[in-house]
Amino acid sequence: MHLYIGLIHYPVYNKNYQIIASAITTFDLHDIARLARTYDVNKFFVITPLDDQQALAERIKRHWTNGYGAKYNRHRKEAIELVEVIPSLEQAINEITKVEGEAPLVIATDVTIQNDRSISYERVKKIIEKENIILIFGTAWGLEKTVLERADYILEPILGRTDYNHLSVRAAAAIILDRLAGRY
């Protein structure tokens, strides 16, 4: 299994369903990097086309891998090392293709059921043992339509015990990675 994840900051929706580039959230980088390290993810792509946001993400990465943070907390270092800042999903896919010798399956996550290419946790759990996969998460109000169209599959939404589906992307990533790669 070679699993990659991508956190997409553009194109995503804002509250009014306009297409935006969202800002980097420090907590997302830390929490999701630690999840990536826990579930043996090969690389965590932080995807944003904005120069200043790339610089911010790189600065956070540097602080915890080379700077004061690396000495202060080596567990953070081990996790943040998995982060790669990259301008677009296509470039992340190209990079995986170079490393793995073939293009990864793109599996998107979303809060609504996308009937045509919807896939269950059970099926992805099996596929993950054989194929290279990039699992993508949207920030803000979720992945823009063209990104969902680009995906090979769209994972079923998370259901809890209510109809409430407004988790943070950090919590959603935790639940999804555990459902797909957890052992208990």
Add this chain to the structure above:
Amino acid sequence: MHLYIGLIHYPVYNKNYQIIASAITTFDLHDIARLARTYDVNKFFVITPLDDQQALAERIKRHWTNGYGAKYNRHRKEAIELVEVIPSLEQAINEITKVEGEAPLVIATDVTIQNDRSISYERVKKIIEKENIILIFGTAWGLEKTVLERADYILEPILGRTDYNHLSVRAAAAIILDRLAGRY
């Protein structure tokens, strides 16, 4: 099932295993409140004995339930309404006892295996359908020894695909609630 959760800010350990009262983290309150709403948790106790920290947590709650935030984002309101700020675990237990007519089982979470009262996800999943439970999470470097001793059971640690066990409390709460109360 009547499930309660508690996020404990005292007594917990710091990096050097000294006993401290940790500071409230806004992201913890938001992320865990939204998880509580998703998994049909009755109440989310934010536990801290410090007056200024209680005031901070109350201010966050008020902003999202009565203030500008309530109008801006009603999904946050629905989640944050589950928060109750309280000085100690004992007081949370007393309150649950009053409401439910009997004391809840106390199930602690920890990153190490506590052999004597360790309990599996599978077993708690069954118990949760019949009993009232408070599931407790530690902030900072985890729950202090006396709190673990006070618990009826200690949940098995989260295992991913590696031996890395340094998740944020937000991510751990997401994974644990999904393992115990998720449906998929």
